[in-house]
Amino acid sequence: MEPIIIEGTPKTPSIKFDAKDGVFEIKGRSIPENSVEFYKPLNEWLDTYMQGPLDKTVVNIRLEYFNTSSSKCILDVFKRLEAIHRSKHDVEINWFYEEDDEDMLEAGEDYDSIIKVPFKMIEIVE
Amino acid sequence: MSFDLENLVSDLDIRGAVLYFKGNVDSEVINKALDLVEGKLLTTRETPRLRKKVYNVLVESLQNLYHHADRIPRGYHASRSDRFGLVVMEKLGKGYRITTCNFVAAAHVGELEEKLTRINRSTPEEIKELYKEILNHQEITAKGLGGLGLLDIARKTGHRIDFRFKRYDDLNTAFRLSAVIAPA
Numbered sequence: 375m376e377p378i379i380i381e382g383t384p385k386t387p388s389i390k391f392d393a394k395d396g397v398f399e400i401k402g403r404s405i406p407e408n409s410v411e412f413y414k415p416l417n418e419w420l421d422t423y424m425q426g427p428l429d430k431t432v433v434n435i436r437l438e439y440f441n442t443s444s445s446k447c448i449l450d451v452f453k454r455l456e457a458i459h460r461s462k463h464d465v466e467i468n469w470f471y472e473e474d475d476e477d478m479l480e481a482g483e484d485y486d487s488i489i490k491v492p493f494k495m496i497e498i499v500e
Numbered sequence: 501m502s503f504d505l506e507n508l509v510s511d512l513d514i515r516g517a518v519l520y521f522k523g524n525v526d527s528e529v530i531n532k533a534l535d536l537v538e539g540k541l542l543t544t545r546e547t548p549r550l551r552k553k554v555y556n557v558l559v560e561s562l563q564n565l566y567h568h569a570d571r572i573p574r575g576y577h578a579s580r581s582d583r584f585g586l587v588v589m590e591k592l593g594k595g596y597r598i599t600t601c602n603f604v605a606a607a608h609v610g611e612l613e614e615k616l617t618r619i620n621r622s623t624p625e626e627i628k629e630l631y632k633e634i635l636n637h638q639e640i641t642a643k644g645l646g647g648l649g650l651l652d653i654a655r656k657t658g659h660r661i662d663f664r665f666k667r668y669d670d671l672n673t674a675f676r677l678s679a680v681i682a683p684a
Contacts, residue, residue, distance in 0.1 A: 385531070405563075407563060407566050409640075410640055439552070439559065441559050442560060442563075442648040442649045442651075443563070443567075445635055446635060446638075446640045449635060449636065474548065474549050475548075475552060476549070480628075484628075484631070484632050484635070488632060488635070488636050
């Protein structure tokens with residue numbers, strides 16, 4: 375399965391999901407006006423990956439900003455990861471947030487309370 | 501004198517504003533506004549936390565206009581009729597105030613007023629729960645998620661959202677929304 379790699383822009387995050395090593399990353403800013411359009415290929419890629427996931431999948435979320443329309447799309451990504459976890463495969467989500475960024479920490483806690491996947495909050499200390 | 505959206509912000513310090521824009525709020529305008537404000541905030545001594553909050557609230561405010569501004573009334577003078585809005589960002593004491601104005605179809609006023617009144621009556625914990633409820637259970641539409649942007653603004657600012665309506669004609673109402681972002 376080919377990896378999905380998308381370069382970041384000032385309004386969209388960089389994406390690197392590679393089925394070979396099972397380490398996925400979303401990094402940067404996610405503030406496009408049309409988030410559904412941006413996240414559609416990523417969710418389609420995950421739909422395929424879900425058919426035969428690795429024993430362990432690690433997902434690193436390193437977002438600086440995200441808008442409310444992205445928040446639903448990110449939840450859609452997490453729901454797919456939850457389905458993988460439900461099918462007895464290890465999934466771990468690492469939610470990175472900058473020191474003092476309580477809003478980003480709270481956003482991670484929101485997802486943690488909705489999604490039944492091991493969720494780790496990791497503070498980035500500068 | 502005929503009505504202009506600017507009439508709704510006559511009490512604000514537009515001349516001294518960090519950002520002022522009136523017109524068609526498209527993606528390009530949003531990009532330029534965000535770049536401008538981010539650059540200006542970096543030249544201040546604001547904490548990274550306040551800068552991030554201001555940026556976040558500005559994103560939601562501008563995208564609220566992009567997704568939710570209704571068409572301008574017939575006869576209203578503007579070069580474009582869709583996504584027409586006004587935004588003012590002012591330095592206010594140790595914080596910032598972001599105000600947006602746009603037209604709302606008269607038929608939508610009741611629902612919007614109800615939504616904002618409910619948010620303003622809610623505790624921070626209730627806002628958080630409502631946010632999660634909508635996030636988890638509501639389908640996304642071309643116009644975004646029903647009120648998640650407003651809830652996000654309320655959560656990030658921790659303040660009441662100030663809003664007012666001014667009837668334009670039988671079919672259209674002018675709407676003003678202000679959010680204050682203050683240091684913690």
